[in-house]
Amino acid sequence: MFPDANTGYTYEDCKATADWLLTQTGLSPLVGIVCGSGLGGLADLLKDQVVFNYKDIPNFPQSTVHGHAGRLVFGTLKGRACVCMQGRFHLYEGYPIQKITLPMRIFKLLGVETVLMTNAAGGLNQDFKVGDVMIIKDHLNMPGLAGNNPLSGPNDERFGVRFPCMSDAYDRELQQLALDVGQDLGYGDFLREGVYCVLGGPSFETIAECRMLSKLGADAVGMSTVHEVIVARHCGMRVLALSLITNQAVMDYDSEEKANHEEVLETGKQRAEQLERLISTMVARIEHNNNYV
Ligand SMILES: O=P(O)(O)O[C@H]1O[C@H](CO)[C@@H](O)[C@H]1O
Numbered sequence: 357m358f359p360d361a362n363t364g365y366t367y368e369d370c371k372a373t374a375d376w377l378l379t380q381t382g383l384s385p386l387v388g389i390v391c392g393s394g395l396g397g398l399a400d401l402l403k404d405q406v407v408f409n410y411k412d413i414p415n416f417p418q419s420t421v422h423g424h425a426g427r428l429v430f431g432t433l434k435g436r437a438c439v440c441m442q443g444r445f446h447l448y449e450g451y452p453i454q455k456i457t458l459p460m461r462i463f464k465l466l467g468v469e470t471v472l473m474t475n476a477a478g479g480l481n482q483d484f485k486v487g488d489v490m491i492i493k494d495h496l497n498m499p500g501l502a503g504n505n506p507l508s509g510p511n512d513e514r515f516g517v518r519f520p521c522m523s524d525a526y527d528r529e530l531q532q533l534a535l536d537v538g539q540d541l542g543y544g545d546f547l548r549e550g551v552y553c554v555l556g557g558p559s560f561e562t563i564a565e566c567r568m569l570s571k572l573g574a575d576a577v578g579m580s581t582v583h584e585v586i587v588a589r590h591c592g593m594r595v596l597a598l599s600l601i602t603n604q605a606v607m608d609y610d611s612e613e614k615a616n617h618e619e620v621l622e623t624g625k626q627r628a629e630q631l632e633r634l635i636s637t638m639v640a641r642i643e644h645n646n647n648y649v
Pocket residue numbers: 391392393421444446474475476477557578579580581616617620
């Protein structure tokens with residue numbers, strides 16, 4: 357379970373991949389986007405695309421999950437240079453945790469300052485409905501609490517400090533911007549804020565686990581994002597993360613509901629257009645001197 361120090365990539369490995377990408381694209385993006393399960397349509401909005409299949413990128417893992425296309429898309433969104441992961445990596449795919457978070461360090465070395473992430477998640481908060489979009493304000497990192505943290509192993513100060521702070525993991529100004537943009541677009545009815553809990557997966561939660569996570573303060577549960585957030589914050593990028601509530605977590609022994617990936621992808625399809633508009637409007641309003649227009 358504990359990552360071997362040797363499974364990490366060196367700064368030079370990451371730099372070689374970033375330089376390889378920069379040479380091919382000539383585009384230095386300020387915004388990086390990570391698409392969750394079934395939410396990869398966002399990448400299709402980029403203009404003047406340069407696309408790489410993950411299998412062609414040096415050091416990159418492969419996407420193995422349905423709903424994660426496995427393409428890195430460079431281009432412009434609302435005139436801003438962006439790079440978009442159409443598909444992310446998860447612990448349950450069997451990759452070491454340093455490997456699933458490698459793209460965050462590549463983002464940093466490409467020049468990215470702001471990372472916008474999406475994911476599909478189960479709703480634990482009884483006030484949430486399927487189709488709600490939760491702005492993540494904090495997380496519970498279950499694999500991390502058990503010792504599986506992407507920063508385990510030797511620390512390279514060129515990326516960041518040995519003991520990074522996580523009380524400011526989710527940028528408060530970006531959260532406010534998401535709320536403002538959501539209100540402007542008329543999405544107030546389905547926009548929520550809350551705490552995301554990451555588990556290892558791939559099995560969904562038992563009823564007792566859902567009840568426990570809810571008591572611990574989690575509003576939504578999933579199998580991703582947090583590892584990427586930790587690595588992105590370690591190297592100084594600002595982060596906003598959004599959870600699409602694709603299913604209600606089952607909390608009741610009388611319930612007939614059963615969590616399944618098909619429902620997750622189906623809800624993604626239904627809300628994709630609004631999520632894409634929310635993110636692309638945010639991209640247009642992010643300023644990179646740390647201000648927002
Ligand atoms: O978090 P993303 O990548 O959106 O995917 C979520 O959806 C899958 C389960 O349906 C899991 O991989 C879970 O983490």
